Structure formats: structure tokens, C-alpha cells
Amino acid sequence: MFLASFPLFRGISGLVTDVRKFMEEVETLGANGFGKVTAGISEQGVRAGEASHRTILRSQVGRIVIFALAVIQSTTCVSAFSICMPQEGASVAPSPEGTDIVRHVNGLIIIAKPVGGILGVRLPSLDSVTIRKSDSGLLPVHSLSGPDELGRIAFIENDMLNGRHSLKVIQVDGGNEKTVFQAEGDALWSNAVGRHLALERRTGQVALVAAVRPALLKTADAYLMEGKLQVWGLENRERLPVEASALDGPICWFPDGKRVAYTALIAPSEAESLLRSHLDVNESFAGKTLGWTKVPCVHVLDVETGKSRALHVGERPVVSPDGRFILLSDFELQWRILDIESNRSRGCHSPGVVYPGAIAVVDANTVLYWALPTDGIASPSTQHSSSDSGKKKLRALKLLNLRNENFQTVVPVVDPKHAVSFGIRAQTTK
Numbered sequence: 001m002f003l004a005s006f007p008l009f010r011g012i013s014g015l016v017t018d019v020r021k022f023m024e025e026v027e028t029l030g031a032n033g034f035g036k037v038t039a040g041i042s043e044q045g046v047r048a049g050e051a052s053h054r055t056i057l058r059s060q061v062g063r064i065v066i067f068a069l070a071v072i073q074s075t076t077c078v079s080a081f082s083i084c085m086p087q088e089g090a091s092v093a094p095s096p097e098g099t100d101i102v103r104h105v106n107g108l109i110i111i112a113k114p115v116g117g118i119l120g121v122r123l124p125s126l127d128s129v130t131i132r133k134s135d136s137g138l139l140p141v142h143s144l145s146g147p148d149e150l151g152r153i154a155f156i157e158n159d160m161l162n163g164r165h166s167l168k169v170i171q172v173d174g175g176n177e178k179t180v181f182q183a184e185g186d187a188l189w190s191n192a193v194g195r196h197l198a199l200e201r202r203t204g205q206v207a208l209v210a211a212v213r214p215a216l217l218k219t220a221d222a223y224l225m226e227g228k229l230q231v232w233g234l235e236n237r238e239r240l241p242v243e244a245s246a247l248d249g250p251i252c253w254f255p256d257g258k259r260v261a262y263t264a265l266i267a268p269s270e271a272e273s274l275l276r277s278h279l280d281v282n283e284s285f286a287g288k289t290l291g292w293t294k295v296p297c298v299h300v301l302d303v304e305t306g307k308s309r310a311l312h313v314g315e316r317p318v319v320s321p322d323g324r325f326i327l328l329s330d331f332e333l334q335w336r337i338l339d340i341e342s343n344r345s346r347g348c349h350s351p352g353v354v355y356p357g358a359i360a361v362v363d364a365n366t367v368l369y370w371a372l373p374t375d376g377i378a379s380p381s382t383q384h385s386s387s388d389s390g391k392k393k394l395r396a397l398k399l400l401n402l403r404n405e406n407f408q409t410v411v412p413v414v415d416p417k418h419a420v421s422f423g424i425r426a427q428t429t430k
Helices: 007-029 031-043 051-057 060-082 268-278
Strands: 107-113 117-123 128-132 141-145 152-159 164-171 178-184 193-199 205-214 225-233 244-247 259-266 295-302 308-313 315-319 325-329 335-339 344-348 353-363 366-371 395-401 407-414 420-423
Touching: 107 141, 107 407, 117 141, 117 407, 152 193, 193 225, 205 259, 225 259, 244 259, 244 295, 259 268, 259 308, 259 315, 268 295, 268 308, 295 315, 308 325, 308 335, 315 353, 325 353, 335 353, 353 395, 353 420, 366 407
Parallel strands: 141 193
Antiparallel strands: 107 117, 107 420, 117 128, 141 152, 152 164, 164 178, 193 205, 205 225, 225 244, 259 295, 295 308, 315 325, 325 335, 335 344, 353 366, 366 395, 395 407
């Protein structure tokens, strides 16, 4: 697994990958594009700084200082932490691949592209379309979700230099871009909003995690961010009167449009009780987190009543389109499938999976997920390398058939820093 697969280094890897992206954009744009590059660094996630940092960034000299410090930080972080971390394992997924999985899937993959762009990939045709043009003077896309059944995509646009962020919506044909709300707080330096969105496919409601702060777990070997789960309406541009504490991780709607799956922390005793109800005695899952003072657990929130309940120890829930099961994982990227009706769960093998893992359950038997390139298939590397571990292979997006564990690549090259989402119904795009 690559660096971000290990929980202790998720925050650090966000810094390192952002610095690399910053360097790549400096190379591309040159000195005259420096102001644009500085805005572009907020595309993903350097997790540091508050108002004083933003003040420095408003000056050209300050931008240069920050850039120099970031380069130094990127070098020292990788060197120091790679000494104590497990070495990267397999660099490819096993072969051969399936060839006919994608032809059963109808939808649109959307990918955030720097700076400010959104790219679409149609399934099953695999045709790519530009929804929002990159490097056209737009602010960075921090996170995104969709499309829904009306062809809408929700996304957070981040304005780092002015210390604010906006929830916006755009059609898959690139038209009718609107602002749902604008709020104070930079999504990057102030963590005013998390990295994940969930657009309900019919009602136009968007779930997000706001006011994100470090979760203070003394015994944890992971850097977790925690905030408040909120729900907003695209149509009335109002926030629903419900809220729940949640980790900044994937959020997923049930098909009834009334319930949201998310991850929150629970007591170890409650976690052990839940695991006993879900695992056989010879099964291992979520073992690394049971010794923490609080344990990540998938929850469900009823947005009408405001009531929530714990479902299964683990994180990163994705709900099947029919609402019958949830796919979730632990911090070692082991997958389990929780049957909602029976409350039984079972393990699931995911060939070549890498962090952040599953993206969406696209139909009753198929999952879209982040993966290593398949053995025998060439994959380019990042332009820049760390001081000790060399260049990293770019990742792939694959479909997995849950019945027979066959898989097929649908997007062969994706930068792991870029946000990705999937909508079941793809509308006509330009």
C-alpha cells in the first residue's frame, strides 16, 4: 500500500501531495502564474494554519515564503516518517482483468481537476467530457458529489486567499452554475468544511461535515478530523435543523432520501459489543482501533427525526442503490458488507485496493473503487519524487463484481489527490 494507506500518515500525506502539486503547477505556469498557483494549492489538503497564515499568503513575498517552507516540509516529512512506517507492498493489482463488467453499468464518474475543473467519464462508453474547465481562472474544487437524477453536481469551491468557501451546484453539461451558500472560513487552512460531500439523488439535499477539528484521541495512531454533520437543500438554500458529530469521511445517502450513513466515534466497550454481533470468532476486523479511547463506527442519521444509531464498527460507508447493504472498511482497508435487514456482515476481497478505497456501490453487485494499476498494464508516475522513496505510480479506478471478485479498470490513470464521485444516472454532456 502507498503512504496514505496508513492512518498515521494520512494528514502528512495530504501535505506532501499538495506540495508536489504546487511544484508541478509552478513548473507548468512559470513565474507569471505564481498567484494562480497559490490559489491552486487549496485544491486538496495541507492541514495547517489559521488566520495568521492567510494574512501572510495575501502578500506576494508571503506566498514565496510559504512555498519555500512547504518544499522544505515536503522533504523532511517523507524522510523522517518513512523510517518508522511499513514499506509499500505490492505495486500492482493481480491480473487478468475482466472485460465485460462496465457494460452493465450506467452512470457518470466525476473527477476534480486542478485548478477549478471537473471532468466526467461516462459509463459504459468510457467517453470523457469536460464539465468545468480547468485552469480557466476558477477557484479550486475542494470536494464534489453527484450527479443526481436531475444531472446536478454539488461541490465546494474554496477561496483560500479571502478565507471563505462556497457550496455550489452545476449541471453535467457545464451550465447553470449556482451558489447555494457562501460562508467564512477557508476549507483548507481553517478546516471550515470537510473533504466529503453527499448529494441525495432525488431530493437535492447535500450532507457535509462542517467546522472540522482534530479528534483528540490520546491512544490513537491516526490523525482524525471531526466536525458537525449538516444537511443543506439545493432548492431552498436552507440548512435542515439536524446535526450530528461525525468524522470527516465519506457520507452516503440511503435511497429513501431520509437517512445518511456516516462515521462517528464510540466507546471501546460499545465497539466490542457490536463486533461480537457481526464477526465470527475466527474473523479479524478493526482490530487496530479497539485499543483507542474512541473507536470509529459507521452510523445512520434520520434527517427527519434527528436520531442516529451505530451500525457497525468501521469507516467509509457506501450504501447500495437499493439500500439493502452497506460496504464499509477498517483502517487496514479490509472490506465488509453489512446486510441491513439481517444485521449480518461478511468479509469481501477487493483486489488491488488502495486508500481511500470504495467510492460507490454502482449497482446491486458492483463497486467502484480506488486501486493499483493491474499487473502488465503500464501506468505513469507522479512528476516529482520524495527524497527517499522515488516517484509514485498514479492510481486507477476500477469496478469490482462482488459475486465473483472479477474487476475491470474504467479510468486507468487518476491522481489520488483528486476528489472522485459517481452518479447512477448520467445526463447528456457536451
